[in-house]
Amino acid sequence: MTSPLKRILMVEDEPDIQAVAQLALEALGGFQVRICGSGREGVQAAPAFAPDLILLDVMMPGMDGPSTLRALREQPRVAATPVIFMTAKVQPQEVAEYRALGVLDVIAKPFDPMTLAETIRAIWARHRPAGAVLAAMSENFAATLGDKLSAIDAVWEQLRRSWEAEALARLHRQVHSLHGAGATLGLGALGDAAGALERALAALDRAVLPDRQQREQIDRLIDALKLTARTTRAPRPTAAPVMPAVASIAVRQRLIWLVQVDPALARDLTAQLGHFGYHVQAYDSLLELGAQAGKGVPGAIITSADVLDSDRGSYEQIAGFGVPSDQAPPLIVISSQGDISSRLRAVRAGAAAYFVRPVTTVALIDKLDALTAQSVEEPYRILIVEDEPIAANYFAETLRQAGMHAVVVNDPNEVMQPLAEFRPDMILMDMYMPGCGGLDLAAVIRQQEEYVGIPIVFLSAEASLDKQLEAMRLGGDDYMTKPITPDHLISAVSSRVLRSRTLRSFMLRDSLTGLFNHTTTKGHLELELARARRHQTPLAFAIIDIDRFKSVNDRYGHATGDRVLKSLSRLLRERLRQTNIIGRYGGEEFAVVLVDTDGPTAIVVLDEIRAGLAQIRQQADGEEFTVTFSCGVACFADYPDAPKLADAADKALYAAKRGGRNRVVLAGPEPLVAS
Numbered sequence: 001m002t003s004p005l006k007r008i009l010m011v012e013d014e015p016d017i018q019a020v021a022q023l024a025l026e027a028l029g030g031f032q033v034r035i036c037g038s039g040r041e042g043v044q045a046a047p048a049f050a051p052d053l054i055l056l057d058v059m060m061p062g063m064d065g066p067s068t069l070r071a072l073r074e075q076p077r078v079a080a081t082p083v084i085f086m087t088a089k090v091q092p093q094e095v096a097e098y099r100a101l102g103v104l105d106v107i108a109k110p111f112d113p114m115t116l117a118e119t120i121r122a123i124w125a126r127h128r129p130a131g132a133v134l135a136a137m138s139e140n141f142a143a144t145l146g147d148k149l150s151a152i153d154a155v156w157e158q159l160r161r162s163w164e165a166e167a168l169a170r171l172h173r174q175v176h177s178l179h180g181a182g183a184t185l186g187l188g189a190l191g192d193a194a195g196a197l198e199r200a201l202a203a204l205d206r207a208v209l210p211d212r213q214q215r216e217q218i219d220r221l222i223d224a225l226k227l228t229a230r231t232t233r234a235p236r237p238t239a240a241p242v243m244p245a246v247a248s249i250a251v252r253q254r255l256i257w258l259v260q261v262d263p264a265l266a267r268d269l270t271a272q273l274g275h276f277g278y279h280v281q282a283y284d285s286l287l288e289l290g291a292q293a294g295k296g297v298p299g300a301i302i303t304s305a306d307v308l309d310s311d312r313g314s315y316e317q318i319a320g321f322g323v324p325s326d327q328a329p330p331l332i333v334i335s336s337q338g339d340i341s342s343r344l345r346a347v348r349a350g351a352a353a354y355f356v357r358p359v360t361t362v363a364l365i366d367k368l369d370a371l372t373a374q375s376v377e378e379p380y381r382i383l384i385v386e387d388e389p390i391a392a393n394y395f396a397e398t399l400r401q402a403g404m405h406a407v408v409v410n411d412p413n414e415v416m417q418p419l420a421e422f423r424p425d426m427i428l429m430d431m432y433m434p435g436c437g438g439l440d441l442a443a444v445i446r447q448q449e450e451y452v453g454i455p456i457v458f459l460s461a462e463a464s465l466d467k468q469l470e471a472m473r474l475g476g477d478d479y480m481t482k483p484i485t486p487d488h489l490i491s492a493v494s495s496r497v498l499r500s501r502t503l504r505s506f507m508l509r510d511s512l513t514g515l516f517n518h519t520t521t522k523g524h525l526e527l528e529l530a531r532a533r534r535h536q537t538p539l540a541f542a543i544i545d546i547d548r549f550k551s552v553n554d555r556y557g558h559a560t561g562d563r564v565l566k567s568l569s570r571l572l573r574e575r576l577r578q579t580n581i582i583g584r585y586g587g588e589e590f591a592v593v594l595v596d597t598d599g600p601t602a603i604v605v606l607d608e609i610r611a612g613l614a615q616i617r618q619q620a621d622g623e624e625f626t627v628t629f630s631c632g633v634a635c636f637a638d639y640p641d642a643p644k645l646a647d648a649a650d651k652a653l654y655a656a657k658r659g660g661r662n663r664v665v666l667a668g669p670e671p672l673v674a675s
Contacts, residue, residue, distance in 0.1 A: 005124045007032045009051035011042035011068060012086070013060045020113050021055070021435040029117025039063025039071070047077040048078075053124065058087035058098070066101055073102075075259075086111070086122060091254055106318065110577045114421055115381070118405035121551060122379055125400035138185045141390045145190075145229045148178055160215065165206040172201045173387075176432050179470070180223075180460065181391035191483060193228040197221040198421055232256060256368070258282040261334065263359075269302065272361045275612050277574040278368065298329050299372035305335035305342060328661040330371040334359060346506070362563045362621045365570060380497045382406040383424035386459065387439065395459075395489065402490045412436040419445070420527070424454060431460035439493070450523060455500050457492070470611035485606045509586040512562055513569035521583025521591050526580065526642050528593050539636040540594040540602035543649045544568075547628045547661040549588035556620035564627055566616055575609045599635040599666045606631050607664045607674035614662065628662035638668060 008031045012018050018035050025031045033346050034049045036042040040063055043411065046054065054072065058065035065085055073079050085098050088109040095106050107116075107125045155171040158164075178223035179194035200221055210218070256278050257497075258266050265603070270280040281298075330352040335342055338356040346354050353367045360625050382399050386392035387410055396406035407422050409415050412433050419427075431438040438458055445451050455477040480492060508520040516524065525541060532539040546552075553561040565588065572590065594602050610629055617624045632652030639645040652667035659665070664674040 005052050005121065007049065007051045008053050008055060009034045009036065009042065009049055010037060010055040011036045013037055021116065024113040024116045031117065039068030042068055043071045045073065046072060046389050047075055047156045050077065054081055054083045056083050056085055058089060069101055069193055084120065110579050112579055115405055118407065119232060122400050122403055122405055125397060126403060138187065139187050139309055141181060145252060149226055149229055152222065154388045156218065163209040166292045168206050170205065172198065173432055173434055175201060175405055177388040182389045183481045184391055189228050193225040193590045197225055254279050255298045256280045257298040257301045258305045259301060260285060261302065261304050269657055272616060275364050275616055276570060282294045300332055300368055302332045302334060305333050305337065305346060319468040332367065348584065358619060361617060362567045380493065381422060381424045383409065383418060383422060383427045384495060385409045385415055385427060385429040387430060398489055399493060412441045415441065419451065425500060426493060427454055427456045429456055431458050453504055455496050513566055513584050515569050516581065516583035518583065518586050521581060521585060522642065524581040525593050529642055530593050532636050537596050538598040540597045540599055540633055541649050542594065542602060542606055542631055542633045543585060543593065543653045544590040544629050544631045545653055546588040549628055552627065560620040567616060569631065571609060571613055575612065599633060602633050603664045603666050603672065603674040606633065610662065610664055630656035630661050631664040632656055632667060633664065634667040
């Protein structure tokens, strides 16, 4: 994988996914893409197309992904071509099986079209030989030095004939760029020579012709820069820097074993856990469990207290069936006894959690979520604004090799669209750029409320402390002086983004449910509506209200009401796609932005969730009860802006309430009720 990533072959049978992926990879990623609708077509097309990378769907009729992969490996011209699987089947054991087949990585469906290209670049960068990409950039930079020096010569000769402030500023930018890029790319002597020339230029008065001594000094420094450039060679590849950990999101193992739980409770738990996405396998005895050994590793084991021995032998026997000893799943014990001696026995047997019957479903779900959570990388999104393409790409590639997403903008006047669509966690910005300097651009960004919280870190070879402090005063959060080593860049970006994400989570999310708060949800609605308008794609907005929620609080208390809210929020997260936006709108109201979804589809999806919530039993004070919700839905095609869309959804919600509650209504001239 020493060649650059340019040509991608995608094998995918769904036309809609084909169209979205091709647009994302070509328009946003700049790749050359060939689409094949079946595994057989992909195997036939691959040798002639000679892709650098193959994206392969797993679930396809005829030849599925693994079969297609095996057939590709038999083709000499593409046998070594890297492959990435794309699939909605991303349970940990499934991902492990895919990687055992030799694929680079797995991209989960549904994917975000806006970040698909960067996700692929990040995967590609992680698997390239350490330092190879960066060394290639240094070689390319060294090859362009002649043109850069000729441009510096031309501007200086122009200034010797006619002293103009604008030309001097242009010369200063050219040398500044050479200083920063040369030093950053490991060409230290060249960076030092350009730095000396830059300092001499900065000392000149833009309004006054320099004297003879000053002109001779500039001549000597330009000659020294040319001499250094003639002897410049790209550095050898170095070992890749140690990459710090990045932020994580939870991915859960969905398989749960029930071992020797009485049949009635087993049936109940299977149904209740199934609503929240867990797949339950019940075994009546250890003998039956042994017969099924090796058919899957569970995320957790739930068993009765009667199974356990004080010496924990039974748990080791349970966990030993097809499970490596160092990967024994957590044990949850259900008992009819809540005394200390029973709990102590469970702890000594290795139990991670203990529940007394009747089991509170929401509490059990929360514990399963906590015990079965695993971490996968959620790449940081970094926007790099730098007018020197080679330096910008060097920074981007360094961050990509650390597993981050990086988007480069070379013209500061074009920053607003990627800022809105890419939604960066941080902006790395050069101080000196033609047309619009970093300080001015930071001030423009800070004028817009939605971007006030994004950290801005300036990059520059500027060593003046006064200039650095001025940059911080005008909206910068940090300042890094070029040259910047890969270790320093990765560490500084990671620590800053981690702090920023932590703070933003408190500001953007509801503390009880973890969903977006009201203000953040409205902001996402505006953003997704603008995207739908631009790409002419459908969008639906829904407002959900729990029926008679006040009576739940009045009868069972606010703690029980909070558990009801959490159960609905958990159900929404489980049943809706990751690309959809879910928020707590206020009190017992929730809001959902369903992207790429029309009205009829939206009411079907939401009505299934409504039916699911009605089947979940809530518990309080020894009693069981159920709750329902009413929902109003409105579509972008019928309501062109966010206020009208939200108002229409709200009116549809009240129509659902007036119609008897526990229903989903689609707004329109003749409101449609889900059936």
